[in-house]
Amino acid sequence: MIDKLEYLIALARERHFGRAAEACGVTQPTLSAGIKQLEDTLGVLLVQRGSRFMGFTPEGERTLEWARRIVADSRAMRQDIDALKRGLAGPLRIAAIPTALPMVAALTTPFRARHPDVRFTVISRTSIEILNHLENLEIDAGLTYLDNEPLGRVNTVPLYRERYRLVTAADAKYGDRESVTWAEVAELQLALLTPDMQNRRIVDNLLAAAGASHKPTLESNSMIVLFTHVRTGLWSSVMPAMLADSLGLTSTVRSIPILEPDISHSIGLVVPHREPTTPITAALVAEARRIAPKLEQATLADPAIAAMQ
Numbered sequence: 001m002i003d004k005l006e007y008l009i010a011l012a013r014e015r016h017f018g019r020a021a022e023a024c025g026v027t028q029p030t031l032s033a034g035i036k037q038l039e040d041t042l043g044v045l046l047v048q049r050g051s052r053f054m055g056f057t058p059e060g061e062r063t064l065e066w067a068r069r070i071v072a073d074s075r076a077m078r079q080d081i082d083a084l085k086r087g088l089a090g091p092l093r094i095a096a097i098p099t100a101l102p103m104v105a106a107l108t109t110p111f112r113a114r115h116p117d118v119r120f121t122v123i124s125r126t127s128i129e130i131l132n133h134l135e136n137l138e139i140d141a142g143l144t145y146l147d148n149e150p151l152g153r154v155n156t157v158p159l160y161r162e163r164y165r166l167v168t169a170a171d172a173k174y175g176d177r178e179s180v181t182w183a184e185v186a187e188l189q190l191a192l193l194t195p196d197m198q199n200r201r202i203v204d205n206l207l208a209a210a211g212a213s214h215k216p217t218l219e220s221n222s223m224i225v226l227f228t229h230v231r232t233g234l235w236s237s238v239m240p241a242m243l244a245d246s247l248g249l250t251s252t253v254r255s256i257p258i259l260e261p262d263i264s265h266s267i268g269l270v271v272p273h274r275e276p277t278t279p280i281t282a283a284l285v286a287e288a289r290r291i292a293p294k295l296e297q298a299t300l301a302d303p304a305i306a307a308m309q
Contacts, residue, residue: 002074004038005067007031008046012064013136016053038063069274072137076278083279089117092280095125095133096143098223099162099199099239100267102246104143106295107159107269111287118280124221127198134272140281145198146266153273157288160295161264164203165244165255167227168236174256181260186212191226191235194219203238206263223247242298268292 010020011031021031039046046060047053056064079090092111096104101124108120125133130142131152146156166180166188173188174180186207193200200219207214218235220226227247229235239247244255269288271281 001038001041002071004034005071007034008038008060008064008067009071009136011035011047011053012056013138068135068137072272072274075137076274076276079278079280080276087117088115088280088283090280091119091121092141092284093121093123093139094141094143095123095130095139097127097130097145097199097267098124098193098197098221099243100143101223102243103159103267103295106291107143107284107288110291111284114287115280115283126196126221128196130270134270140271140278141284142270143267144270145202146268146270148202148265149198151270154270155273155285156268156270157285157292158266158268159288159292160242160267160298162240162242162267163262163264164206164238164258165241166236166258167230167239167244167247167253167255169230169233170252170254172233172236175254177256179257179259182206182210182258183212183260185236185238185258186210186214188236189234190214190216191218191220191229191237192216193223193226194221197221199240202263202265206261210260 007020007024010023011017014020014023017032018028021028024031035047042059042063044059045057046063048055048057082089094104094108101122104122108122112118112120123139125142127144127149130139130144131154133139134142134154143159145162146158166174166185168175168188170176174184192203195201195204218226218229223239223243226237226239230237231253233252238258239255241255241257269285271277271285277285
């Protein structure tokens with residue numbers, strides 16, 4: 001039964017029979033037969049079939065909810081029993097929004113010191129993708145915004161506040177300023193994240209609230225791409241303060257606080273809202289709670305940020 005429920009979850013994730021079968025490590029006929037057996041057991045049609053996957057029936061959607069819960073509990077049970085035998089071990093999958101990627105090491109490094117047999121996979125995803133991955137059991141935890149857009153049914157641990165900087169060449173317009181306004185930022189040739197990123201939506205709203213109209217001349221889903229373009233001296237960007245500082249600013253590139261208004265958003269850990277949780281996830285939550293005061297203090301200790309308090 002667990003295998004058949006895994007097939008259903010994979011189909012919901014991939015939206016394609018062939019890719020779902022490949023993800024499960026079985027042939028497509030095996031996956032199709034497993035789902036058909038599940039339908040026979042439950043006495044309802046779960047999948048709308050045609051020449052390709054056409055979606056789930058209402059009964060299929062409800063079954064999918066139960067499948068996620070049952071499979072997650074099954075995995076948690078196996079991990080819990082295994083942890084009793086040999087301590088915490090195995091994979092831990094984390095997805096983070098691009099602006100939070102430099103902060104992941106602050107969580108994984110002390111965690112691994114406590115649990116050296118845990119292996120990490122860290123991927124970059126949008127905030128929406130992180131929630132979808134959590135729902136489909138593709139990741140164990142995410143680092144994302146907590147207070148800007150709806151999160152759904154997840155447990156959260158706030159870690160730090162994200163504040164924003166203009167990152168620009170020292171000899172560019174406003175490059176010699178100690179602070180700038182959002183309206184002034186809109187005057188510059190901007191390189192920003194793509195619109196599917198929540199950070200970009202935040203920046204767009206702040207610029208619009210300042211009464212400024214803007215259209216970036218470069219978009220990317222990579223903060224490294226944005227930073228390398230800023231270093232040419234032809235572009236400016238808006239980045240979180242802690243991220244900007246982590247990129248290795250030089251004498252030719254400055255990070256300038258953006259005021260009027262001074263806005264911040266909460267970044268934190270999100271994990272599935274599920275009890276009991278897996279031992280690895282529970283340990284990660286405990287670690288996040290331990291490091292949160294240090295991360296927040298590091299944010300407030302930033303000289304430019306402290307000057308604004």
